[in-house]
Amino acid sequence: MEGKKSGFTLVEVVAATVVLGMLVIPLLGARNRTVAGASKSAIELMVAQLAASKLSELVSVPLEDIERSGDFEDAPGCSWDISVEPEDMGASEEELEEPVDEVVEPYLYRVKLVVKYPVRSKQGGIASVSVTTLVFKRESEEEEGEEVEEVAE
Numbered sequence: 001m002e003g004k005k006s007g008f009t010l011v012e013v014v015a016a017t018v019v020l021g022m023l024v025i026p027l028l029g030a031r032n033r034t035v036a037g038a039s040k041s042a043i044e045l046m047v048a049q050l051a052a053s054k055l056s057e058l059v060s061v062p063l064e065d066i067e068r069s070g071d072f073e074d075a076p077g078c079s080w081d082i083s084v085e086p087e088d089m090g091a092s093e094e095e096l097e098e099p100v101d102e103v104v105e106p107y108l109y110r111v112k113l114v115v116k117y118p119v120r121s122k123q124g125g126i127a128s129v130s131v132t133t134l135v136f137k138r139e140s141e142e143e144e145g146e147e148v149e150e151v152a153e
Contacts, residue, residue: 043117044129046075051115051131054080059135063109077118085110087134109135
């Protein structure tokens with residue numbers, strides 16, 4: 001009778017490989033989701049920085065001279081659109097203590113910036129981020145065309 005040999009049988013090796021394979025597959029899926037989430041966060045951070053820089057640039061320009069749309073030179077595929085509207089303060093003539101004899105030009109404006117950027121996924125497409133702020137234009141600035149002052153919203 002021969003002595004017993006040490007080592008693993010083929011069945012034990014196959015079983016161990018199957019168990020390891022079942023453990024590794026979910027770990028790789030979790031890793032891919034983490035990488036995709038980090039990439040999405042980096043893109044959203046870049047878009048937020050683009051929006052903040054464009055908004056600060058726009059607030060330093062007289063309202064009449066603001067461009068209404070354009071592309072970001074340093075971010076290919078990203079574009080922006082602007083809308084400027086007088087802000088309704090919500091007070092009707094009945095709510096005012098004194099009657100209004102003349103129409104007063106609005107001094108508070110709502111500036112809305114929409115940044116559009118390409119989505120990197122299988123479906124593709126365009127996503128957008130909207131940023132809104134209020135801009136106060138003083139009477140003296142209106143006459144002289146000076147810079148406007150930003151009011152946090």
